[in-house]
Amino acid sequence: MHPILKDIRLVAFDLDGTLVDSVPDLAAAVDRVLGELGLPPAGEAKVTAWVGNGSFTLVERALADALGESPGAQALDAGHRRFLYYYGQDPGSRTRLYPGVREGLDDLKAAGLLLALVTNKPYAFIEPIMEQFGLERHFALALGGDSLERKKPDPAPLLHVAAYFDVPPSACLMVGDSRHDIAAGRAAGFRTLAVPYGYNHGEPVQDSRPDGLVDSLAELV
Known part of the structure:
Protein backbone atom coordinates (compact mmCIF):
# COMPACT_ATOMS: atom_id res chain seq x y z
CA MET A 1 0.00 0.00 0.00
CA HIS A 2 1.10 3.56 -0.71
CA PRO A 3 1.99 5.31 2.58
CA ILE A 4 -0.78 7.89 2.09
CA LEU A 5 -3.33 5.08 2.50
CA LYS A 6 -2.24 4.24 6.05
CA ASP A 7 -5.37 4.05 8.24
CA ILE A 8 -7.56 5.13 5.29
CA ARG A 9 -10.90 3.32 4.95
CA LEU A 10 -12.63 5.35 2.24
CA VAL A 11 -11.25 6.94 -0.93
CA ALA A 12 -13.25 9.58 -2.85
CA PHE A 13 -12.30 10.30 -6.45
CA ASP A 14 -12.89 13.21 -8.74
CA LEU A 15 -13.87 12.21 -12.30
CA ASP A 16 -12.86 14.68 -15.05
CA GLY A 17 -9.11 15.08 -15.19
CA THR A 18 -8.57 12.38 -12.57
CA LEU A 19 -10.13 9.17 -13.89
CA VAL A 20 -11.03 10.24 -17.43
CA ASP A 21 -9.95 12.79 -20.01
CA SER A 22 -13.39 14.11 -20.98
CA ASP A 90 -22.70 11.87 -26.78
CA PRO A 91 -20.99 12.11 -23.38
CA GLY A 92 -18.28 9.55 -23.95
CA SER A 93 -17.28 8.61 -27.49
CA ARG A 94 -14.10 10.75 -27.36
CA THR A 95 -13.51 10.39 -23.61
CA ARG A 96 -10.56 8.23 -22.55
CA LEU A 97 -9.54 6.50 -19.35
CA TYR A 98 -6.19 7.68 -18.01
CA PRO A 99 -3.40 5.07 -17.81
CA GLY A 100 -3.31 3.26 -14.48
CA VAL A 101 -6.86 4.12 -13.45
CA ARG A 102 -8.37 0.69 -13.94
CA GLU A 103 -5.47 -1.02 -12.21
CA GLY A 104 -5.60 1.40 -9.29
CA LEU A 105 -9.35 1.07 -8.77
CA ASP A 106 -9.20 -2.72 -9.08
CA ASP A 107 -6.46 -2.96 -6.48
CA LEU A 108 -8.08 -0.56 -4.01
CA LYS A 109 -11.38 -2.40 -4.20
CA ALA A 110 -9.65 -5.74 -3.81
CA ALA A 111 -7.92 -4.35 -0.72
CA GLY A 112 -11.34 -3.74 0.84
CA LEU A 113 -11.42 0.04 0.70
CA LEU A 114 -14.71 1.87 0.16
CA LEU A 115 -14.65 3.91 -3.07
CA ALA A 116 -16.84 6.90 -3.87
CA LEU A 117 -17.07 9.25 -6.83
CA VAL A 118 -17.46 12.97 -6.12
CA THR A 119 -17.58 15.12 -9.24
CA ASN A 120 -18.97 18.51 -10.23
CA LYS A 121 -20.27 16.96 -13.47
CA PRO A 122 -24.09 16.71 -13.57
CA TYR A 123 -25.18 13.39 -12.09
CA ALA A 124 -27.00 12.26 -15.25
CA PHE A 125 -23.70 11.94 -17.13
CA ILE A 126 -21.87 9.84 -14.54
CA GLU A 127 -23.52 6.49 -15.23
CA PRO A 128 -23.04 6.37 -19.01
CA ILE A 129 -19.36 7.24 -18.70
CA MET A 130 -18.76 4.74 -15.91
CA GLU A 131 -20.61 2.02 -17.83
CA GLN A 132 -18.59 2.77 -20.96
CA PHE A 133 -15.42 1.81 -19.12
CA GLY A 134 -16.95 -0.86 -16.88
CA LEU A 135 -16.13 1.09 -13.72
CA GLU A 136 -19.58 1.42 -12.17
CA ARG A 137 -19.06 -1.66 -9.99
CA HIS A 138 -16.10 -0.03 -8.24
CA PHE A 139 -18.03 2.77 -6.56
CA ALA A 140 -20.37 2.32 -3.63
CA LEU A 141 -21.68 5.88 -4.02
CA ALA A 142 -21.51 8.58 -6.71
CA LEU A 143 -22.35 12.27 -6.29
CA GLY A 144 -22.66 14.78 -9.13
CA GLY A 145 -22.46 18.54 -9.01
CA ASP A 146 -26.25 18.71 -8.77
CA SER A 147 -26.69 15.92 -6.20
CA LEU A 148 -26.51 18.33 -3.25
CA GLU A 149 -27.06 22.04 -2.82
CA ARG A 150 -23.31 22.67 -2.76
CA LYS A 151 -20.41 21.24 -4.73
CA LYS A 152 -16.63 21.28 -4.58
CA PRO A 153 -14.65 23.24 -3.46
CA ASP A 154 -17.27 23.29 -0.71
CA PRO A 155 -16.62 20.34 1.62
CA ALA A 156 -20.32 19.38 1.79
CA PRO A 157 -20.18 16.52 -0.76
CA LEU A 158 -17.21 14.92 0.98
CA LEU A 159 -18.76 15.28 4.41
CA HIS A 160 -21.91 13.70 3.00
CA VAL A 161 -19.92 10.72 1.73
CA ALA A 162 -18.14 10.26 5.06
CA ALA A 163 -21.42 10.43 6.98
CA TYR A 164 -23.15 8.08 4.52
CA PHE A 165 -20.61 5.34 5.23
CA ASP A 166 -20.14 6.32 8.89
CA VAL A 167 -16.40 6.79 8.37
CA PRO A 168 -14.63 9.65 10.17
CA PRO A 169 -13.12 12.24 7.79
CA SER A 170 -9.69 11.52 9.23
CA ALA A 171 -9.97 8.01 7.72
CA CYS A 172 -10.91 9.33 4.27
CA LEU A 173 -8.79 10.33 1.27
CA MET A 174 -9.77 12.73 -1.54
CA VAL A 175 -8.07 12.11 -4.89
CA GLY A 176 -8.27 14.77 -7.59
CA ASP A 177 -6.49 16.82 -10.21
CA SER A 178 -7.42 20.37 -9.21
CA ARG A 179 -7.22 22.94 -6.46
CA HIS A 180 -10.97 22.53 -5.94
CA ASP A 181 -10.49 18.89 -5.00
CA ILE A 182 -7.67 19.68 -2.62
CA ALA A 183 -9.55 22.59 -1.03
CA ALA A 184 -12.68 20.49 -0.56
CA GLY A 185 -10.71 17.63 0.93
CA ARG A 186 -8.78 19.84 3.30
CA ALA A 187 -11.92 21.66 4.47
CA ALA A 188 -13.67 18.32 5.07
CA GLY A 189 -10.80 16.98 7.14
CA PHE A 190 -9.84 14.40 4.50
CA ARG A 191 -6.30 13.49 3.57
CA THR A 192 -5.62 14.74 0.02
CA LEU A 193 -3.85 13.22 -2.96
CA ALA A 194 -3.32 14.86 -6.36
CA VAL A 195 -2.54 13.64 -9.86
CA PRO A 196 -0.56 16.05 -12.06
CA TYR A 197 -1.95 15.07 -15.48
CA GLY A 198 -5.39 16.69 -15.19
CA TYR A 199 -6.73 20.16 -15.89
CA ASN A 200 -6.58 22.54 -12.88
CA HIS A 201 -7.02 25.68 -14.99
CA GLY A 202 -3.48 25.42 -16.33
CA GLU A 203 -1.88 25.64 -12.89
CA PRO A 204 0.38 22.99 -11.30
CA VAL A 205 -1.77 21.13 -8.78
CA GLN A 206 1.28 20.88 -6.53
CA ASP A 207 0.78 24.57 -5.76
CA SER A 208 -2.33 23.59 -3.78
CA ARG A 209 -0.11 21.60 -1.41
CA PRO A 210 -1.88 18.24 -1.36
CA ASP A 211 -0.73 15.70 1.20
CA GLY A 212 0.57 13.50 -1.61
CA LEU A 213 1.12 13.29 -5.35
CA VAL A 214 1.20 10.28 -7.68
CA ASP A 215 1.82 10.19 -11.42
CA SER A 216 -0.58 7.27 -11.83
CA LEU A 217 -3.31 5.73 -9.69
CA ALA A 218 -1.60 2.40 -10.27
CA GLU A 219 0.99 3.58 -7.74
CA LEU A 220 -1.50 3.47 -4.88
CA VAL A 221 -1.35 -0.27 -4.24
Missing part, protein backbone atom coordinates in the same frame (compact mmCIF):
# COMPACT_ATOMS: atom_id res chain seq x y z
CA VAL A 23 -12.33 17.39 -22.59
CA PRO A 24 -12.78 16.20 -26.20
CA ASP A 25 -16.48 15.46 -25.60
CA LEU A 26 -17.02 18.57 -23.48
CA ALA A 27 -15.38 20.75 -26.12
CA ALA A 28 -17.49 19.21 -28.87
CA ALA A 29 -20.69 20.09 -27.00
CA VAL A 30 -19.46 23.60 -26.16
CA ASP A 31 -18.53 24.25 -29.78
CA ARG A 32 -21.94 23.11 -31.00
CA VAL A 33 -23.58 25.64 -28.66
CA LEU A 34 -21.28 28.42 -29.86
CA GLY A 35 -21.89 27.44 -33.48
CA GLU A 36 -25.65 27.75 -33.00
CA LEU A 37 -25.07 31.34 -31.90
CA GLY A 38 -22.77 32.15 -34.81
CA LEU A 39 -19.78 32.35 -32.48
CA PRO A 40 -16.31 30.89 -33.13
CA PRO A 41 -15.48 27.51 -31.59
CA ALA A 42 -13.55 27.43 -28.33
CA GLY A 43 -11.54 24.28 -29.01
CA GLU A 44 -10.09 21.78 -26.59
CA ALA A 45 -7.23 23.93 -25.27
CA LYS A 46 -9.56 26.59 -23.90
CA VAL A 47 -12.09 24.10 -22.58
CA THR A 48 -9.30 22.32 -20.70
CA ALA A 49 -8.68 25.52 -18.74
CA TRP A 50 -12.40 26.02 -18.05
CA VAL A 51 -13.27 22.56 -16.69
CA GLY A 52 -13.70 21.92 -12.98
CA ASN A 53 -16.56 24.00 -11.62
CA GLY A 54 -19.52 22.26 -13.23
CA SER A 55 -21.31 22.54 -16.56
CA PHE A 56 -23.02 25.86 -15.88
CA THR A 57 -19.72 27.63 -15.18
CA LEU A 58 -18.13 25.92 -18.18
CA VAL A 59 -20.80 27.36 -20.50
CA GLU A 60 -20.55 30.75 -18.80
CA ARG A 61 -16.79 30.87 -19.41
CA ALA A 62 -17.21 29.79 -23.03
CA LEU A 63 -19.84 32.42 -23.78
CA ALA A 64 -17.91 35.17 -22.02
CA ASP A 65 -14.78 34.30 -24.00
CA ALA A 66 -16.61 34.25 -27.34
CA LEU A 67 -18.66 37.39 -26.67
CA GLY A 68 -15.91 39.37 -25.00
CA GLU A 69 -18.24 40.09 -22.07
CA SER A 70 -20.33 38.28 -19.50
CA PRO A 71 -23.46 36.75 -21.03
CA GLY A 72 -26.86 37.82 -19.79
CA ALA A 73 -28.79 35.46 -17.53
CA GLN A 74 -31.26 34.47 -20.25
CA ALA A 75 -28.54 33.73 -22.80
CA LEU A 76 -26.56 31.78 -20.24
CA ASP A 77 -29.54 29.64 -19.21
CA ALA A 78 -30.38 28.92 -22.84
CA GLY A 79 -26.78 28.10 -23.67
CA HIS A 80 -26.52 25.77 -20.69
CA ARG A 81 -29.67 23.90 -21.70
CA ARG A 82 -28.31 23.41 -25.21
CA PHE A 83 -24.98 22.23 -23.82
CA LEU A 84 -26.71 19.62 -21.66
CA TYR A 85 -28.66 18.47 -24.70
CA TYR A 86 -25.63 18.11 -26.94
CA TYR A 87 -23.42 16.57 -24.26
CA GLY A 88 -26.19 14.19 -23.29
CA GLN A 89 -26.35 12.92 -26.87
Whole structure:
Protein backbone atom coordinates (compact mmCIF):
# COMPACT_ATOMS: atom_id res chain seq x y z
CA MET A 1 0.00 0.00 0.00
CA HIS A 2 1.10 3.56 -0.71
CA PRO A 3 1.99 5.31 2.58
CA ILE A 4 -0.78 7.89 2.09
CA LEU A 5 -3.33 5.08 2.50
CA LYS A 6 -2.24 4.24 6.05
CA ASP A 7 -5.37 4.05 8.24
CA ILE A 8 -7.56 5.13 5.29
CA ARG A 9 -10.90 3.32 4.95
CA LEU A 10 -12.63 5.35 2.24
CA VAL A 11 -11.25 6.94 -0.93
CA ALA A 12 -13.25 9.58 -2.85
CA PHE A 13 -12.30 10.30 -6.45
CA ASP A 14 -12.89 13.21 -8.74
CA LEU A 15 -13.87 12.21 -12.30
CA ASP A 16 -12.86 14.68 -15.05
CA GLY A 17 -9.11 15.08 -15.19
CA THR A 18 -8.57 12.38 -12.57
CA LEU A 19 -10.13 9.17 -13.89
CA VAL A 20 -11.03 10.24 -17.43
CA ASP A 21 -9.95 12.79 -20.01
CA SER A 22 -13.39 14.11 -20.98
CA VAL A 23 -12.33 17.39 -22.59
CA PRO A 24 -12.78 16.20 -26.20
CA ASP A 25 -16.48 15.46 -25.60
CA LEU A 26 -17.02 18.57 -23.48
CA ALA A 27 -15.38 20.75 -26.12
CA ALA A 28 -17.49 19.21 -28.87
CA ALA A 29 -20.69 20.09 -27.00
CA VAL A 30 -19.46 23.60 -26.16
CA ASP A 31 -18.53 24.25 -29.78
CA ARG A 32 -21.94 23.11 -31.00
CA VAL A 33 -23.58 25.64 -28.66
CA LEU A 34 -21.28 28.42 -29.86
CA GLY A 35 -21.89 27.44 -33.48
CA GLU A 36 -25.65 27.75 -33.00
CA LEU A 37 -25.07 31.34 -31.90
CA GLY A 38 -22.77 32.15 -34.81
CA LEU A 39 -19.78 32.35 -32.48
CA PRO A 40 -16.31 30.89 -33.13
CA PRO A 41 -15.48 27.51 -31.59
CA ALA A 42 -13.55 27.43 -28.33
CA GLY A 43 -11.54 24.28 -29.01
CA GLU A 44 -10.09 21.78 -26.59
CA ALA A 45 -7.23 23.93 -25.27
CA LYS A 46 -9.56 26.59 -23.90
CA VAL A 47 -12.09 24.10 -22.58
CA THR A 48 -9.30 22.32 -20.70
CA ALA A 49 -8.68 25.52 -18.74
CA TRP A 50 -12.40 26.02 -18.05
CA VAL A 51 -13.27 22.56 -16.69
CA GLY A 52 -13.70 21.92 -12.98
CA ASN A 53 -16.56 24.00 -11.62
CA GLY A 54 -19.52 22.26 -13.23
CA SER A 55 -21.31 22.54 -16.56
CA PHE A 56 -23.02 25.86 -15.88
CA THR A 57 -19.72 27.63 -15.18
CA LEU A 58 -18.13 25.92 -18.18
CA VAL A 59 -20.80 27.36 -20.50
CA GLU A 60 -20.55 30.75 -18.80
CA ARG A 61 -16.79 30.87 -19.41
CA ALA A 62 -17.21 29.79 -23.03
CA LEU A 63 -19.84 32.42 -23.78
CA ALA A 64 -17.91 35.17 -22.02
CA ASP A 65 -14.78 34.30 -24.00
CA ALA A 66 -16.61 34.25 -27.34
CA LEU A 67 -18.66 37.39 -26.67
CA GLY A 68 -15.91 39.37 -25.00
CA GLU A 69 -18.24 40.09 -22.07
CA SER A 70 -20.33 38.28 -19.50
CA PRO A 71 -23.46 36.75 -21.03
CA GLY A 72 -26.86 37.82 -19.79
CA ALA A 73 -28.79 35.46 -17.53
CA GLN A 74 -31.26 34.47 -20.25
CA ALA A 75 -28.54 33.73 -22.80
CA LEU A 76 -26.56 31.78 -20.24
CA ASP A 77 -29.54 29.64 -19.21
CA ALA A 78 -30.38 28.92 -22.84
CA GLY A 79 -26.78 28.10 -23.67
CA HIS A 80 -26.52 25.77 -20.69
CA ARG A 81 -29.67 23.90 -21.70
CA ARG A 82 -28.31 23.41 -25.21
CA PHE A 83 -24.98 22.23 -23.82
CA LEU A 84 -26.71 19.62 -21.66
CA TYR A 85 -28.66 18.47 -24.70
CA TYR A 86 -25.63 18.11 -26.94
CA TYR A 87 -23.42 16.57 -24.26
CA GLY A 88 -26.19 14.19 -23.29
CA GLN A 89 -26.35 12.92 -26.87
CA ASP A 90 -22.70 11.87 -26.78
CA PRO A 91 -20.99 12.11 -23.38
CA GLY A 92 -18.28 9.55 -23.95
CA SER A 93 -17.28 8.61 -27.49
CA ARG A 94 -14.10 10.75 -27.36
CA THR A 95 -13.51 10.39 -23.61
CA ARG A 96 -10.56 8.23 -22.55
CA LEU A 97 -9.54 6.50 -19.35
CA TYR A 98 -6.19 7.68 -18.01
CA PRO A 99 -3.40 5.07 -17.81
CA GLY A 100 -3.31 3.26 -14.48
CA VAL A 101 -6.86 4.12 -13.45
CA ARG A 102 -8.37 0.69 -13.94
CA GLU A 103 -5.47 -1.02 -12.21
CA GLY A 104 -5.60 1.40 -9.29
CA LEU A 105 -9.35 1.07 -8.77
CA ASP A 106 -9.20 -2.72 -9.08
CA ASP A 107 -6.46 -2.96 -6.48
CA LEU A 108 -8.08 -0.56 -4.01
CA LYS A 109 -11.38 -2.40 -4.20
CA ALA A 110 -9.65 -5.74 -3.81
CA ALA A 111 -7.92 -4.35 -0.72
CA GLY A 112 -11.34 -3.74 0.84
CA LEU A 113 -11.42 0.04 0.70
CA LEU A 114 -14.71 1.87 0.16
CA LEU A 115 -14.65 3.91 -3.07
CA ALA A 116 -16.84 6.90 -3.87
CA LEU A 117 -17.07 9.25 -6.83
CA VAL A 118 -17.46 12.97 -6.12
CA THR A 119 -17.58 15.12 -9.24
CA ASN A 120 -18.97 18.51 -10.23
CA LYS A 121 -20.27 16.96 -13.47
CA PRO A 122 -24.09 16.71 -13.57
CA TYR A 123 -25.18 13.39 -12.09
CA ALA A 124 -27.00 12.26 -15.25
CA PHE A 125 -23.70 11.94 -17.13
CA ILE A 126 -21.87 9.84 -14.54
CA GLU A 127 -23.52 6.49 -15.23
CA PRO A 128 -23.04 6.37 -19.01
CA ILE A 129 -19.36 7.24 -18.70
CA MET A 130 -18.76 4.74 -15.91
CA GLU A 131 -20.61 2.02 -17.83
CA GLN A 132 -18.59 2.77 -20.96
CA PHE A 133 -15.42 1.81 -19.12
CA GLY A 134 -16.95 -0.86 -16.88
CA LEU A 135 -16.13 1.09 -13.72
CA GLU A 136 -19.58 1.42 -12.17
CA ARG A 137 -19.06 -1.66 -9.99
CA HIS A 138 -16.10 -0.03 -8.24
CA PHE A 139 -18.03 2.77 -6.56
CA ALA A 140 -20.37 2.32 -3.63
CA LEU A 141 -21.68 5.88 -4.02
CA ALA A 142 -21.51 8.58 -6.71
CA LEU A 143 -22.35 12.27 -6.29
CA GLY A 144 -22.66 14.78 -9.13
CA GLY A 145 -22.46 18.54 -9.01
CA ASP A 146 -26.25 18.71 -8.77
CA SER A 147 -26.69 15.92 -6.20
CA LEU A 148 -26.51 18.33 -3.25
CA GLU A 149 -27.06 22.04 -2.82
CA ARG A 150 -23.31 22.67 -2.76
CA LYS A 151 -20.41 21.24 -4.73
CA LYS A 152 -16.63 21.28 -4.58
CA PRO A 153 -14.65 23.24 -3.46
CA ASP A 154 -17.27 23.29 -0.71
CA PRO A 155 -16.62 20.34 1.62
CA ALA A 156 -20.32 19.38 1.79
CA PRO A 157 -20.18 16.52 -0.76
CA LEU A 158 -17.21 14.92 0.98
CA LEU A 159 -18.76 15.28 4.41
CA HIS A 160 -21.91 13.70 3.00
CA VAL A 161 -19.92 10.72 1.73
CA ALA A 162 -18.14 10.26 5.06
CA ALA A 163 -21.42 10.43 6.98
CA TYR A 164 -23.15 8.08 4.52
CA PHE A 165 -20.61 5.34 5.23
CA ASP A 166 -20.14 6.32 8.89
CA VAL A 167 -16.40 6.79 8.37
CA PRO A 168 -14.63 9.65 10.17
CA PRO A 169 -13.12 12.24 7.79
CA SER A 170 -9.69 11.52 9.23
CA ALA A 171 -9.97 8.01 7.72
CA CYS A 172 -10.91 9.33 4.27
CA LEU A 173 -8.79 10.33 1.27
CA MET A 174 -9.77 12.73 -1.54
CA VAL A 175 -8.07 12.11 -4.89
CA GLY A 176 -8.27 14.77 -7.59
CA ASP A 177 -6.49 16.82 -10.21
CA SER A 178 -7.42 20.37 -9.21
CA ARG A 179 -7.22 22.94 -6.46
CA HIS A 180 -10.97 22.53 -5.94
CA ASP A 181 -10.49 18.89 -5.00
CA ILE A 182 -7.67 19.68 -2.62
CA ALA A 183 -9.55 22.59 -1.03
CA ALA A 184 -12.68 20.49 -0.56
CA GLY A 185 -10.71 17.63 0.93
CA ARG A 186 -8.78 19.84 3.30
CA ALA A 187 -11.92 21.66 4.47
CA ALA A 188 -13.67 18.32 5.07
CA GLY A 189 -10.80 16.98 7.14
CA PHE A 190 -9.84 14.40 4.50
CA ARG A 191 -6.30 13.49 3.57
CA THR A 192 -5.62 14.74 0.02
CA LEU A 193 -3.85 13.22 -2.96
CA ALA A 194 -3.32 14.86 -6.36
CA VAL A 195 -2.54 13.64 -9.86
CA PRO A 196 -0.56 16.05 -12.06
CA TYR A 197 -1.95 15.07 -15.48
CA GLY A 198 -5.39 16.69 -15.19
CA TYR A 199 -6.73 20.16 -15.89
CA ASN A 200 -6.58 22.54 -12.88
CA HIS A 201 -7.02 25.68 -14.99
CA GLY A 202 -3.48 25.42 -16.33
CA GLU A 203 -1.88 25.64 -12.89
CA PRO A 204 0.38 22.99 -11.30
CA VAL A 205 -1.77 21.13 -8.78
CA GLN A 206 1.28 20.88 -6.53
CA ASP A 207 0.78 24.57 -5.76
CA SER A 208 -2.33 23.59 -3.78
CA ARG A 209 -0.11 21.60 -1.41
CA PRO A 210 -1.88 18.24 -1.36
CA ASP A 211 -0.73 15.70 1.20
CA GLY A 212 0.57 13.50 -1.61
CA LEU A 213 1.12 13.29 -5.35
CA VAL A 214 1.20 10.28 -7.68
CA ASP A 215 1.82 10.19 -11.42
CA SER A 216 -0.58 7.27 -11.83
CA LEU A 217 -3.31 5.73 -9.69
CA ALA A 218 -1.60 2.40 -10.27
CA GLU A 219 0.99 3.58 -7.74
CA LEU A 220 -1.50 3.47 -4.88
CA VAL A 221 -1.35 -0.27 -4.24
